[in-house]
Amino acid sequence: MSSVRVSLRSARLARVGMDDDAADPELGAQPVKRPPLGQGFKTPLSHRIAEKLIALMALSAVAAVALIFIFVAKEALPLAWEQLDGMRLLDLFLPRTWTGYHEAVYIWQPVGTPEKFNVVPLFLGSLKVTLLAMIFSVPLGVGCAIYLALYAPRRMREIVKPVIELLAAVPSVVLGFFALMVLATWLQDAFGWHFRLNAAVAAVGLSLTIVPVIFTISEDALAAVPHSLSVAAMALGARKYQVALRIIVPTAAPGIAAGVILGFGRAIGETMIVLMASGNAAIMKPFDFTTSVRTVTASIAAELGEVAQGDPHWRVLFLLGAMLFAITFALNFVGSVAIRRLEKRLTAT
């Protein structure tokens, strides 16, 4: 009993000492009340209010995500019931034989009469640039991660890792500028492309933003694989490359997959690079990477500034934004599931 009293008293004394600290005006203003011995103290009201405030602010991220979706979708939603002259909702997604055309086509032509808003060419453009960028950047990002995690001397790792992360710090408008002013000319000189700005140039530019994403997440995953696994494999006589490819990479696979998925999400949502370097013509040629493309993001960025608020065109652009949001939301979800699976796998071993 007495020991409890002593500890209570010392706890109280310590608390009093803290309350006397004049450096904190909020706490210093509290009059020091000494509760009778043996009676627990209550957290001061000001602390409880501050804690409630913190909890309230913690909801900001949830509110932000909800508000983003609500207010982007809100501008697009009237499409469902508003009277659009000459345009049906299905025309947004299905091909249609417009007057003057011989066959049903997918066409994005917001300034034509009638206005033609088929989103398929834009999504095709986005997909084309993104997939091509992934083809470049997955081997590069994962390759860098494997080299740094397995082969690079410690010194080198400490230099190269921040350097690659520095690439992530380059603003995307600067990468777009680089692709537009420098890469486009070089690539055209090298391959003799007819169009200076095309899907391939935009994809190379995009790779510069997503390699750091894929690299950082993959490297974290590879580095998190327990050393005991590789040591055990080595002890069983495995070569270093066997350890790398059969033990470390497979164990870290969910993390690498997460990096690839998140990189994909980043690429499909990237705006400035494709806006500046892709040429921005909505051409429906799925497998030709040397023609220019118009992506979803670039269309929003280029066209929204010139549309009247509430116009069908305005609404379609917000619809594109809402769809983009939904796609990246899904990709992020899958990516975080993959990372959680990796964590589970690593804690199980």
Added chain:
Amino acid sequence: MKNTPKDYVLAGATGLAVLLIVGLLGVLLWEIVAGGAGVISGTFLTQSPSADMTSGGIFPAIYGTVVVTMLMTIAGVPVGIATAIWLSEYAPRHSRLTTIVRIAVNNLAGVPSIVFGLFGLGFFVLFVGGSIDDVVYGPGTPVWGKPSVLWASLTLAVLTLPVVIVTTEEALRTVPQDLRDASLALGATRFQTVFKVVVPNALGGILTGVILAVSRGAGEVAPILFCGAANFLPYLPTDLRDMFMHLGYHIFALATQSPNVDAARPMLFGTVLVLLVLTFSLNLVAVVVRSRARARLRA
């Protein structure tokens, strides 16, 4: 154990990837420095653009970027830090609410920047600004309900929120649990423990997060396209409701919408160099602060 040929192949191929990326970054930096260094001068940094933006300087763009970034920091950083403190110090480990907040933070980080632009326009400019106008000035007079410094800053604040949250939470987690236990055992309240023990010890890491968020926000263009960035303004923004010029937007405009691209080229390279120096120096400061903070925690 001796390396086999296959080892050399794997090491060579992956090493090549490293070389390629580092090389590309080198080329990027070299091109920008070589093209832009000659343009940087006192006039360039302190004057307004003139002659269709082919001569003069970029001072209004620098000014606009600094103003927007500062407002963004003031608006976003406290909320981000509070969220991180809640997640790390208060959130019940396995509650549904914690999971929802975490999912929201993760997803916010993945929302495309152009969608933030739509959000800024739809929510801040049209909804919040428009509602203020309707209530205060009566319908039909856009005073707040138009693109401005304020709305662009708030949009960027939402965009950088996850950067602040994630890095701050990481910093708070590196503070040893012993310190918290010791503080609580001495009779400090939870609030005192958090603000007098945990946060001061994580200050370096928190600062790193803030700087990284500032660097990210300073370079984003897509979110402010419709929320207040202007191609050219003859005056500096003095009011929250003014529009502004911005380094990133200036680069975009010079590179794609200039009537005379060749004449604007030196200005363009100079602007890119200024923006890059700005973001890189912020990142460099962040790296230094972080390594200092780590060294301190280890000691």
